[in-house]
Amino acid sequence: MKLRLTSDAMRLLIPALSMTVLLAAVFWLQPRAMSYFGLNLLLNLAVPIALATIAQMLVMAVNDLDLSIGAFVSFVACVTATFLRDAPLIGTLILAGAVGVYALIGVVIYLRNLPSIVVTLGMSFVWAGLAVLMLPAPGGQAPDWVRWLMTVKPPLMPMAIVASIVIAIVAHLIVMRSSLGVLIRGVGGNQRSVERAGWSIIAARAAAYGLAGLFAVAAGIALVGLTTSADANIALRYTLLSIAGVILGGGEFTGGRVSPIGAVIGALTLTLAGSFLSFLRISPDWQIGAQGAILIIVLALRLVFNRVEKRGARP
Amino acid sequence: MAKDMMKAVIEVDGARVSFGAVKALDGVTLSVMPGECIGLVGHNGAGKSTIVNVINGGLTPQEGTVASDGERLDRYNITIARGRGVRCVFQELSLCPNLSIVENTRIMHHELGGFGWRAKAAKVIEKSLDAVFPGHGIDSGQPVGDLSIAERQMVEIAMAFSDAGIAPRLVILDEPTSSLDASLARQMLDHVRRFVASGGSVIFISHILHEILETSDRIVVMKDGRVVAERPAGEFDHHRLVEAMGSVANDDAFQRSARELAAAPVVLKHQAAGLPFTARQGEIIGLAGLAGHGQTELLLALHAAQSNSWWPRRDPLVTFVAGDRRLNGVFELWSILRNFSIASLGDLSRGGVVRTADEAERGADWKGRIEIRTQDMDNGILSLSGGNQQKVLFARALATRAPVILMDDPMRGVDVGTKQEVYEIIRQEAAKGRSFIWYSTEMDEVRLCDRVYVFRERVITAELVGDDVNETNIIAASFEGVAA
Numbered sequence: 080m081k082l083r084l085t086s087d088a089m090r091l092l093i094p095a096l097s098m099t100v101l102l103a104a105v106f107w108l109q110p111r112a113m114s115y116f117g118l119n120l121l122l123n124l125a126v127p128i129a130l131a132t133i134a135q136m137l138v139m140a141v142n143d144l145d146l147s148i149g150a151f152v153s154f155v156a157c158v159t160a161t162f163l164r165d166a167p168l169i170g171t172l173i174l175a176g177a178v179g180v181y182a183l184i185g186v187v188i189y190l191r192n193l194p195s196i197v198v199t200l201g202m203s204f205v206w207a208g209l210a211v212l213m214l215p216a217p218g219g220q221a222p223d224w225v226r227w228l229m230t231v232k233p234p235l236m237p238m239a240i241v242a243s244i245v246i247a248i249v250a251h252l253i254v255m256r257s258s259l260g261v262l263i264r265g266v267g268g269n270q271r272s273v274e275r276a277g278w279s280i281i282a283a284r285a286a287a288y289g290l291a292g293l294f295a296v297a298a299g300i301a302l303v304g305l306t307t308s309a310d311a312n313i314a315l316r317y318t319l320l321s322i323a324g325v326i327l328g329g330g331e332f333t334g335g336r337v338s339p340i341g342a343v344i345g346a347l348t349l350t351l352a353g354s355f356l357s358f359l360r361i362s363p364d365w366q367i368g369a370q371g372a373i374l375i376i377v378l379a380l381r382l383v384f385n386r387v388e389k390r391g392a393r394p
Numbered sequence: 395m396a397k398d399m400m401k402a403v404i405e406v407d408g409a410r411v412s413f414g415a416v417k418a419l420d421g422v423t424l425s426v427m428p429g430e431c432i433g434l435v436g437h438n439g440a441g442k443s444t445i446v447n448v449i450n451g452g453l454t455p456q457e458g459t460v461a462s463d464g465e466r467l468d469r470y471n472i473t474i475a476r477g478r479g480v481r482c483v484f485q486e487l488s489l490c491p492n493l494s495i496v497e498n499t500r501i502m503h504h505e506l507g508g509f510g511w512r513a514k515a516a517k518v519i520e521k522s523l524d525a526v527f528p529g530h531g532i533d534s535g536q537p538v539g540d541l542s543i544a545e546r547q548m549v550e551i552a553m554a555f556s557d558a559g560i561a562p563r564l565v566i567l568d569e570p571t572s573s574l575d576a577s578l579a580r581q582m583l584d585h586v587r588r589f590v591a592s593g594g595s596v597i598f599i600s601h602i603l604h605e606i607l608e609t610s611d612r613i614v615v616m617k618d619g620r621v622v623a624e625r626p627a628g629e630f631d632h633h634r635l636v637e638a639m640g641s642v643a644n645d646d647a648f649q650r651s652a653r654e655l656a657a658a659p660v661v662l663k664h665q666a667a668g669l670p671f672t673a674r675q676g677e678i679i680g681l682a683g684l685a686g687h688g689q690t691e692l693l694l695a696l697h698a699a700q701s702n703s704w705w706p707r708r709d710p711l712v713t714f715v716a717g718d719r720r721l722n723g724v725f726e727l728w729s730i731l732r733n734f735s736i737a738s739l740g741d742l743s744r745g746g747v748v749r750t751a752d753e754a755e756r757g758a759d760w761k762g763r764i765e766i767r768t769q770d771m772d773n774g775i776l777s778l779s780g781g782n783q784q785k786v787l788f789a790r791a792l793a794t795r796a797p798v799i800l801m802d803d804p805m806r807g808v809d810v811g812t813k814q815e816v817y818e819i820i821r822q823e824a825a826k827g828r829s830f831i832w833y834s835t836e837m838d839e840v841r842l843c844d845r846v847y848v849f850r851e852r853v854i855t856a857e858l859v860g861d862d863v864n865e866t867n868i869i870a871a872s873f874e875g876v877a878a
Contacts, residue, residue, distance in 0.1 A: 087537060258507055261497045268490030275452060275488060276502050277473040335492040 090329035094344040097377045101351040108358040119237035125350035126242045130298035131317045132324035132346040133250045137291040140267045140337045143195035147203035149318035154206040155299025160219025160309035178292035185288025210311035217310035221303045229304030250339035263287045267335020401464040403564045403595050409458035418444040420619040431596040433610030441619040450482045451475030479563030481554040491539035505559035522556035526585045543573045564595045583609050668853035673829045680843030681833040683872045688852030689833040693800045713791045717802035724775045731757040731771040737790045760789040781812035801832045
């Protein structure tokens with residue numbers, strides 16, 4: 080009886096498995112990666128992606144999709160490299176305002192019954208435009224504390240791994256353990272029933288989008304901490320990476336079925352897939368296609384798993 | 395009696411609600427006293443669910459007032475209703491399938507906040523589950539999506555009776571026993587009596603009449619959005635209750651013409667669970683029984699067996715009329731004509747190009763034949779009333795060359811006049827040799843059929859032919875094994 084895993088635990092199995100396989104493959108190709116320094120180099124770019132993935136996951140938890148996340152992270156990176164360094168107060172205010180705008184978008188999407196894809200796609204141009212206004216050419220500089228945070232060398236484990244674990248734990252606490260997280264996932268699962276229980280759907284959606292904005296801001300700051308300077312197009316590919324990360328991590332597009340731990344693993348897996356292909360000496364022209372192939376294989380595995388699980392559930 | 399002195403938990407006075415042209419509630423007055431169980435019965439579409447929605451605050455009546463404890467509530471809504479201890483178990487699933495039982499409890503009870511709410515919520519729901527369904531064996535940490543349908547329903551019922559600070563005072567049970575087996579239903583009904591004895595109130599809606607008769611103190615019969623009878627349960631018996639619902643009165647309204655079809659060729663065969671299913675040419679076959687007992691599944695299976703999932707057939711044997719218009723019937727953004735012609739585009743095109751002149755001609759032809767009330771077939775489908783939208787869906791199916799038409803309770807929410815017109819079309823088409831396989835939740839429609847298969851627990855349990863197709867036999871077959 081006790082051996083039967085819940086469907087949530089099954090959901091984590093595939094992402095964990097695929098990350099392990101990729102990690103093993105990378106180590107086999109390049110044994111020198113198996114060190115403190117090597118692991119950090121391998122995984123540090125996964126930290127901002129993991130944060131962006133958590134942000135995307137929060138939006139997906141209420142059955143929406145955020146296509147502006149890449150542009151938004153770029154915008155935040157530009158703010159971080161300029162205002163947050165030169166005038167911390169104004170910079171902080173701008174970022175807080177941006178989070179507020181995110182929450183507002185969530186409310187507008189719900190109230191006007193608009194498709195989230197269209198609204199966020201529109202917003203992506205707004206964020207991209209603002210970013211270009213701030214930094215027409217690549218430049219700026221990371222604030223010292225951000226730089227310190229991203230390059231600190233904790234004992235035992237490199238920063239990339241510590242940060243990933245912290246992100247996973249914090250997101251897990253918010254999304255899976257807290258009342259607010261339950262409410263947000265409830266909206267994704269059965270909005271009518273949450274409404275009938277007397278909750279404000281507007282507040283729940285605003286909270287989901289606001290939290291997403293918060294994690295996306297963290298992603299932008301973390302990214303500048305790694306790159307030391309910013310560019311208006313620095314994170315455009317995060318939009319698709321974050322969606323892929325959520326799905327890879329066992330989340331689903333609808334139904335409020337998400338997993339924060341899975342999402343972080345998904346982000347790590349995507350980063351590893353990039354390094355793996357480089358170690359294989361596949362030319363960058365083919366890498367995106369090969370990355371897509373890896374994604375398809377993992378998702379196909381999951382479909383097979385789901386099918387097996389369903390067959391097992393029906394007596 | 396002392397009850398006269400007490401104030402009603404909820405009192406609805408003269409509630410009127412209409413959705414477009416359909417009057418869902420036409421001046422309903424209902425008061426619920428503490429310590430009583432009200433049985434609410436009526437045919438499909440009598441307005442039961444609407445009055446339930448008014449009472450639980452989900453719907454504000456266009457006219458009429460809601461009062462509670464003798465105090466008139468002008469701004470009544472879900473939150474106020476819950477604050478006064480009104481709880482509801484809905485017909486359809488109203489839990490979040492992606493959340494665990496404990497998490498669902500958290501959603502239902504606002505009071506359960508703060509640190510360590512999981513432990514509190516688990517205690518609340520487990521206590522209630524143990525009280526209603528002793529020996530249930532449900533682990534409250536499981537996601538609801540992993541539960542069986544009966545278990546989900548048990549959790550919903552226990553959820554309504556659970557107490558996390560605001561005690562339940564009025565519990566509305568809308569068809570709560572539909573997916574419970576006899577012993578679980580017994581446990582629930584016993585709990586209802588215990589709850590009522592301790593001063594709580596229950597509104598109990600069920601199509602299983604003996605449950606209503608033995609559990610309720612007072613029975614309210616609704617028909618066409620009105621209360622047509624309201625008496626203590628002791629003054630009703632099974633027969634009188636059915637009579638009050640008004641289904642016997644119009645016995646002559648629809649006369650089935652007796653037809654001899656036993657010799658007609660068989661067009662469709664299917665071995666489902668239970669009795670084998672066959673359809674003959676020109677036959678109107680009814681699928682009856684309680685709603686959700688496998689009728690739709692049979693229709694889908696018939697459709698799946700006759701169609702190829704890779705490539706459409708040149709000459710399809712079957713076509714489908716959907717029941718849930720909004721969900722899988724109409725293309726909301728398309729015109730009436732496009733909605734009509736979509737199923738027969740193959741016949742209307744040459745070389746992959748639709749001949750618009752033919753399309754318009756055929757549209758105009760069918761518009762006249764089934765009287766779609768519109769000036770212009772190019773108007774949007776949503777400009778039509780629900781009944782006329784349904785007619786378009788019928789025309790869509792009838793305009794194909796398929797000899798067998800599957801109908802999934804298509805007359806839901808259609809007005810009487812339109813129904814009569816569609817019945818006539820069905821009769822004409824059947825006379826021409828088309829077969830109809832018709833799942834209906836309405837007794838009047840089932841009695842139009844030449845032959846009826848009755849479903850019980852996803853199995854065909856009875857086949858009624860000719861004069862045996864009547865309400866008594868169908869009800870008897872539908873309730874087989876439950877009433878005992």
